[in-house]
Amino acid sequence: MIAIRGLTKRYADKVAVDNISIEVMAGKVTGFLGPNGAGKSTTMRVIMGLDHPTSGEATIGGKAYSTLKWPMRKVGALLDAKGVHPGRSGRDHLLSMAYSNGIPAKRVDQVLEEVGLANVAKKRAKGYSLGMSQRLGIASALLGDPEVLLFDEPVNGLDTEGVRWVRHMMRRLASEGRTVFVSSHLMSEMQQTADQLVIIGKGKVIMDAPMADVIARGSRNAVIVRSPQTQGLDQLAKALEGESAAVERVSPHELHVVNGTVEAVGQRAAELGVQLHELAMRQSSLEEAYMELTAESVEYTSAGRQSKA
Incomplete structure (x- = not known):
């Protein structure tokens, strides 16, 4: 488990993280979402x-990362x-990490095979594509067969097969009971992958809830x-409006009932x-x-989305 308690981080006069408290539990994929910045x-x-941290703490299994003997x-x-050092091969990069953590060399070959880099393991990292670099980074994360894993934009640069592979991984x-904490901007992928979501904006936690609860907050839920x-x-529209339902007439043959239930509308x-x-x-x-929840927390906006901040 990852436990973050009262964490604040300032850089000069900028508050990057503002007194957040989160628990990332084992046995779940927890998505970490938020706008840039x-x-x-x-x-x-x-x-x-x-x-x-400026104040507060972040621990892994009750211990700070710096205190772990074999991190x-x-x-x-x-x-x-x-x-990664550009002059090292992918395999040498992993071997150096393995030696420093008491991990056998055979584990290096196992993870290279698992991430699909076995055939280019001896190629220098400077010749790796973005997708290959991502796979090497994932191999590094898996190297120690750890209980806790953190991924920041793990599918960046991967093709469709690679994205699907990361999701299933x-x-x-x-x-297997591990703690998986993943940050991503790909909402459709997170919707298929995460069990729990932590959404932050301007350094503060906006929502920490199961996926279904976050989606249920969306205003476009409708019958x-x-x-x-x-x-x-x-007749049905008038009856539902009389019962305080919000009804939108989409076409002569279609209604959307915003705050109703299938059971109640069907019964009526x-x-x-x-x-x-x-x-x-x-x-x-x-x-x-997500767009609704973070509407007032966007620091950098394009013409298509204006921040209310």
Whole structure:
């Protein structure tokens, strides 16, 4: 487990992380989301002992990273895929890490095979593509067979097969009882991968909840109702509005009931004798819910999205 308690990190007059407290539990993939500049990378660097907190603490299994005798056997991390000496081969890079942590050389070959780099293991890192560098970084994280894993943008530069492989790998690691903490900007991928989400903005925790609860916060959740009976839909809309439901008439044959349930809408339609061709819940996507939750926390905005901050 990763425990972050009252963590604050300042750089001169800028507060990168502002008194956050998080527990990242074993047996789950926990997604770490937030706009650029929200404090995600800083938090991960503090966990890994690369930055010192201004106040508060981050521990792994109750211990600070700097106190671990064999850190790679406890924690594996991919924070910077290009953090490799360009003149070293992928295998030599992993061997140097293995020797410093008492890990046998045969484990190097195992992880190279696992990440798909066995055929280019002796190639110098400066010749690696971005995707190959990502795979080498993942191999580094897996090298010590650790209980806790941190990944910062692990699918950056990977093709479709690689993205799918990372997704299944993280799910497998969590199913083995490990702690998996992953930061990503790919909402569709996070929706398929994470069990729990921690969303931060401007250094503060906005939401820490299961995936389903985060998506349920989206305003675009609605019951979709389609019927060939336009007058019947008119009656149904009036009845639902009379019961304080928010009803949107999308077309003569379709309604969206924003704050209703499938059961309640179906029951009302049956009572009114309205024939239905479709009755289904349309949920917000993670991306839609995330955009709403972080609307006031975006530091850098494009023309298509204006910050309220």
